[in-house]
Amino acid sequence: MSQTTPKLAALQAKIHAKDPHQPEFLQAIDEFFANLTPFLEQHPEILEHNLVEMITEPERAIQFRVPWQDDAGKWQVNRGFRVQFNSAIGPYKGGLRFHPSVNLSILKFLGFEQIFKNALTGLPIGGGKGGSDFDPKGKSDAEIMRFCQSFMTELHRHIGPNLDVPAGDIGVGGREIGYMYGQYKRLRGNDQGVLTGKGLTFGGSLARTEATGYGLVYFVKHLLADQGDSFEGKKVMVSGSGNVAIYAIEKVHELGGLVVSVSDSSGYIYDPAGIDLVLLKEIKEVKRARLTEYVKARPESEYIADQSVWTLQVAADIALPCATQNEILPEHVAGLIENGVKIVAEGANMPTTLEAVDLLQTAKVVYCPGKAANAGGVAVSALEMSQNSARLSWTFETVDQELDKIMKMIYENCRDTAQEFGLADNLLAGANIAGFRKVSEAMLAQGLV
Structure with a gap:
């Protein structure tokens, strides 16, 4: 932490004190803060408006119970979550993870990273993440279907194509997305843009899997x-x-x-x-x-x-x-x-x-952070949203070419931003500053909400 930014150091300590039992989230915060100093020295108004603290607090964090019945007829219960972190540049966008390790700390870290990853794509999507401590390994298709239906029975209240658009992540692939979309459709109607990573027969995008x-x-x-x-x-x-x-x-x-x-x-x-x-x-x-x-x-x-x-x-x-x-x-x-x-x-x-x-x-060693290097998935998810809105289906080649262009743009943005602030080849700093700059400008323009 730079000694030239005592306000930032004090804020970092405050967040650690508030969330001492969230190590993954605090790790993401520490990585982010370590790269902000050059930008904040040129833009003191960011700290004056307390915008850094504001962006580290989720707009909304939802936790809910997910009851489901296994194949033996016994009732099981898991925790479900959705962290809607920041919507300054568009609807919340981020995956759902089904894994025994899932907790609020992990989802807050993932959602926080997603804010800047999504900003780097150049597409109008905010940051969010969700999931459950449910473990799909060893479960039958019928058990997974019943769990997904129960999960969506609660989640549907909190998502929508212009509000929050979940996708897949660890433990959530095309099978799980299909089951969840089917349940959403029963509850809310046929709105393909509410989930991405869908099957090709009901609004999915070619090249999304890849x-x-x-x-x-x-x-x-x-x-x-x-x-x-x-x-x-x-x-x-x-x-x-x-x-x-x-x-x-x-x-x-x-x-x-x-x-x-x-x-x-x-x-x-x-x-x-x-x-x-x-x-x-x-x-x-x-x-x-x-x-x-x-x-x-x-x-x-x-x-x-x-x-x-x-x-x-x-x-x-x-x-x-x-x-x-x-x-x-x-x-x-x-x-x-x-x-x-x-x-x-x-x-x-x-x-x-x-x-x-x-x-x-x-x-x-050249280090390429995930918030930049693995942004291709969410980029094509946003392209899937575009296809759903237009009621069109693009060819694999079209989507793949757009993906390549987006990743080139992200790399060059990270490289150029690092150089702009005298950070040479530090792509991590470039990614953090470039993503934060875009989101902070949007938040300031909207009245710090």
């Missing part, structure tokens, strides 16, 4: 082009094996790179010949199985149980963390540097701890 992974790789593509380089011949480490990881791998391979790793919560795969994407999709998208199945089909690969993929010691140029928050720890950074990694670009939300980010930046 968008976050593709967008991540497009961001890095434009960074490499700025350096006179490309993905051709690059070795890439990827964590995760869900939607983001799968389509990041697909685009890396398409652009001439080679991805050698994937992971899940039980361990990781190292495949020196390159991840077999057809096999990975079969295991994760069709069978919904564990990565141990991968080695059975490709004995030349190696499965390492109960370890982080970031402990893997193998030559690589680029790391793409696509699993979950705080997966790259300070103790992993030395290994990444020894491996030869020059770029870390986040496909997940806040997968790198603050200490690890500092170590990467000190070592001159």
Whole structure:
């Protein structure tokens, strides 16, 4: 924290005192505050109007009970949430996460990050996030359907195409979105724009499934082009094996790179010949199985149980963390540097701890924060909203081209903003300042609401 901004330091301490049991949210706040000093020194009116504190408080945080019946006929109950963080530049927009770890701290961190991620897309969408501590793993389709219907029975009161437009996230894919949309339609009528990530037969957008992974790789593509380089011949480490990881791998391979790793919560795969994407999709998208199945089909690969993929010691140029928050720890950074990694670009939300980010930046590794690098998913969600409003369906190529343009714009905005404030190649600072500048200008213009 800069000593030149005692007001900001005092505000940071105040937020820590108010929410001491929300570590993920406080981590997001600390990362954000650490980059604001140069901007606030040029715009003292922001602090005078208390706008920084205002933007750190959600406009609305909703918690509700979700009762549902399992296949044995027993009633279960989970917690549901929706954090509507900021609507200065448009309706709240952000995913729904179904995972046992979901709590208010995690959703506030995700919603806070979403404000600036959405602002960076250049599209008129505000920031929000929601979900439940429900675990879809091991549940039947019928159980998931009953849970989703119960969840939407409450959530429908708080969302709408011009108010709040949820999408998917961890544990919420096309199946879950479909069940929730069906229940919304029964309760409120056929309004396709209320959810994004829908199936193609009822208002979904082509390329939405691929968008976050593709967008991540497009961001890095434009960074490499700025350096006179490309993905051709690059070795890439990827964590995760869900939607983001799968389509990041697909685009890396398409652009001439080679991805050698994937992971899940039980361990990781190292495949020196390159991840077999057809096999990975079969295991994760069709069978919904564990990565141990991968080695059975490709004995030349190696499965390492109960370890982080970031402990893997193998030559690589680029790391793409696509699993979950705080997966790259300070103790992993030395290994990444020894491996030869020059770029870390986040496909997940806040997968790198603050200490690890500092170590990467000190070592001159280019760090691409998730709020910029993984914005492709929400960008195409907003394009889905546009198609729904116009009652049109664009081609895959049209959406993909728009996604590439948006990611180029986001990269250049982060780069140029960092340079404008004398922060050289600090893309994290550029992303935070560029996103905050847009939202703060809108809030000031609207009377600080």
